[in-house]
Amino acid sequence: MxxxxxxxxxxxxxxxxxxxxxxxxxxxxxxxxxxxxxxxxxxxxxxxxxxxxxxxxxxxxxxxxxxxxxxxxxxPPAQRVVGGATVPGMPxxxxxxxxxxxxxxxxxxxxxxxxxxxxxxxxxxxxxxxxxxxxxxxxxxxxxxxxxxxxxxxxxxGADLSAASRRHAYVLKTLGEQGLIARHIPVAGRATDDGIRWxxxxxxxxxxxxxxxxxxxxxxxxxxxxxxxxxxxxxxxxxxxxxxxxxxxxxxxxxxxxxxxxxxxxxxxxxxxxxxxxxxPLAHTQVLLDPDLREDGPGVFVETPRTADRPFHGVLLSDGHDSAVLEGGVDDRLLVSLYWYCALAPRYDNRVVFHGGASDSLGSPQPTLEYALDASDRAITAAALADLRAAAAPLGPTLPVGPPRLTSPGTxxxxxxxxxxxxxxxxxxxxxxxxxxxxxxxxxxxxxxxxxxxxxxxxxxxxxxxxxxxxxxxxxxxxx
Missing domain, CATH: 3.50.50.60 (FAD/NAD(P)-binding domain)
Structure with a gap:
């Protein structure tokens, strides 16, 4: 070159x-x-x-x-024991x-x-x-x-991709009845004759x-x-x-x-x-809507925005989250995933560092993360999980594979x-x-x-x- x-x-x-x-x-x-x-x-x-x-x-x-x-x-590399001996992990x-x-x-x-x-x-x-x-x-x-x-x-x-969706309207109405601010979440994509161009x-x-x-x-x-x-x-x-x-x-x-x-x-x-x-940090669950709401089309795109007394941003989507749910026979048109994202104050001690000669798949130095939550952070995640449960309950039954939970850090x-x-x-x-x-x-x-x-x-x-x-x-x- x-x-x-x-x-x-x-x-x-x-x-x-x-x-x-x-x-x-x-x-x-x-x-x-x-x-x-x-x-x-x-x-x-x-x-x-x-x-x-x-x-x-x-x-x-x-x-x-x-x-x-x-x-x-x-x-960290996984430790495995085979035949009573520890097998070396990946380099x-x-x-x-x-x-x-x-x-x-x-x-x-x-x-x-x-x-x-x-x-x-x-x-x-x-x-x-x-x-x-x-x-x-x-x-x-x-x-x-x-x-x-x-x-x-x-x-x-800017396009309201769910304007004609009965599922979307139902979720907005149900959340509003709980006193939550609920509105269409802005989506990056254009509606075309062939569907949405993301x-x-x-x-x-x-x-x-x-x-x-x-x-x-x-x-x-x-x-x-x-x-x-x-x-x-x-x-x-x-x-x-x-x-x-x-x-x-x-x-x-x-x-x-x-x-x-x-x-x-x-x-x-x-x-x-x-x-x-x-x-x-993310709290997540999945619910099933009433079968009478089954329809084709984009489905649910809803947010419950962060407020002064709710330090989390809720997102509700017609989203399978993982293919195992879809391949298991659940009609994904009735599935709504709820994601509650928590706002935590940045801290100087949470960081990424680079040392050693290892690299990632593109040749960049291998990162090492130093990240932890404090007591105030954990209080916010606990409040988000409780808020998620309350919002999900009136929408429909929770899927066994998607109960309300705090997901693994970094999700x-x-x-x-x-x-x-x-x-x-x-x-x-x-x-x-x-x-x-x-x-x-x-x-x-x-x-x-x-x-x-x-x-x-x-x-x-x-x-x-x-x-x-x-x-x-x-x-x-x-x-x-």
Missing amino acids: AVRSTADVVVIGHGLTGAVVARTLRDAGVEVLIVDGGTQFSARPATHLRNLAVCRTDRALYADLVAALLRPVSV DGRGVNRAQRPDRALPAARATATLGGMSTLWNCLAPRPNPDLEWWPGLAVAEWTRLFERAEDLLAV TGPAEVVGDAPIPLRRCVIRRLIRSGERITGVQAIDLPSGEVGTISADVFVVAAGPLRTPALLHASNVVRDNANLGRYLCDH SQHIMGTTRMGADDRDSVVDDRGRVWGTRNLYLAGTGLIRGATAANPTLTACALAVRTAESIARPAHTT
């Missing part, structure tokens, strides 16, 4: 936030190159996998596909990690090596966070509103393609306050070379982004890298805060436009920038911040 300037801006990672940055810059006339080392699973690079014809017709297959593509982030790497303490882990946290990452698998729910409780005051309300509106436009958020990175980029290079980025090359290039391994040739540009944006996810910065040693003076790791796949945004470098990694402190041309995007105690799905917020970052790059005067 030749050493040459390939673009004005290189975006590392073809997830949703990377696509938002690239699309915004392209529309502003900036030359952009996206690089991603993930495996391509669709003819259209980084489309949402629910758009594949086979997944449209077989929901159980889609659930199996998602499960197959998600790999553990960091779990470190690809999620297996001898340094991982079980009591400080997020055992259900997953990563994927697909082109487009988790953004090709996400649930396409895009609610705005509570403005009074969850909008970081470092940005003005008017600015947050503008950014959310632009992000919603890019993600195709939003993935490809849908954000749109019909005018942006150059995409398949390569794995090993490290960023820094000289003074500038990143001068990236060391890349070209796929599938395996050739190693350097890609240079004027500006670099790392949008590789909340774990791989800090991993790349760590491997590159480009933020060596910032102790906040990987700190303030936050997750949404939400909503890791945040590891490269968080802030007003200065004392408690953050990037400034309020996503630029890494102490650098002039290195920016970050993704859920890692979110700094507050949120309960809503973080994708829309991350994309809104990505809009601001891209606009800052396109108009450099705004960075001063």
Whole structure:
């Protein structure tokens, strides 16, 4: 791979936030190159996998596909005894990690090596966070509103996909009778003659393609306050070379982004890298609606938003959650899954660290998680579980495989805060436009920038911040 300037801006990672940055810059006339080392699973690079014809017709297959593509982030090797002797566990790497303490882990946290990452698998729910409780005051309300509106436009958020659904109406009515705020949850997708076109990175980029290079980025090359290039391994040739540009944006996810910065040693003076790791503990159950409500169509898309006295965000979906339920003969049109996501305050001691020579499936340093709940966190999760039970009971009977419970830590796949945004470098990694402190041309995007105690799905917020970052790059005067 030749050493040459390939673009004005290189975006590392073809997830949703990377696509938002690239699309915004392209529309502003900036030359952009996206690089991603993930495996391509669709003819259209980084489309949402629910758009594949086979997944449209077989929901159980889609659930199996998602499960197959998600790999553990960091779990200790299993110990097995065979014939009275202990069998050696798997070597470190690809999620297996001898340094991982079980009591400080997020055992259900997953990563994927697909082109487009988790953004090709996400649930396409895009609610705005509570403005009074969850909008970081470092940005003005008017600015947050503008950014959310632009992000919603890019993600195709807004269509009420369940307007004609009797199941949806029943769930709204039943929750309202309990005194809960219940409303349609915004969904990222367009209604077409062939069904819903779910939003993935490809849908954000749109019909005018942006150059995409398949390569794995090993490290960023820094000289003074500038990143001068990236060391890349070209796929599938395996050739190693350097890609240079004027500006670099790392949008590789909340774990791989800090991993790349760590491997590159480009933020060596910032102790906040990987700190303030936050997750949404999740309470979950599944209920069956009355058979008279059986119907085809999108079904239930409902939220019960976080309020001052309910520090959790409830989501109700016509969702099998796992294919075993569907393949067991349950009519999934009657199935409603309830997800209650908890808002916990970020803490400095919760973090991801990188040590040793092991790597994940894309060659990034193997992460080790140091994460625990305190007494106040456990009180919130207990309250969420009680609230979930109360909300579920009037809707219908609970499935034996889906009783109300707190799921394994990390199940939400909503890791945040590891490269968080802030007003200065004392408690953050990037400034309020996503630029890494102490650098002039290195920016970050993704859920890692979110700094507050949120309960809503973080994708829309991350994309809104990505809009601001891209606009800052396109108009450099705004960075001063």
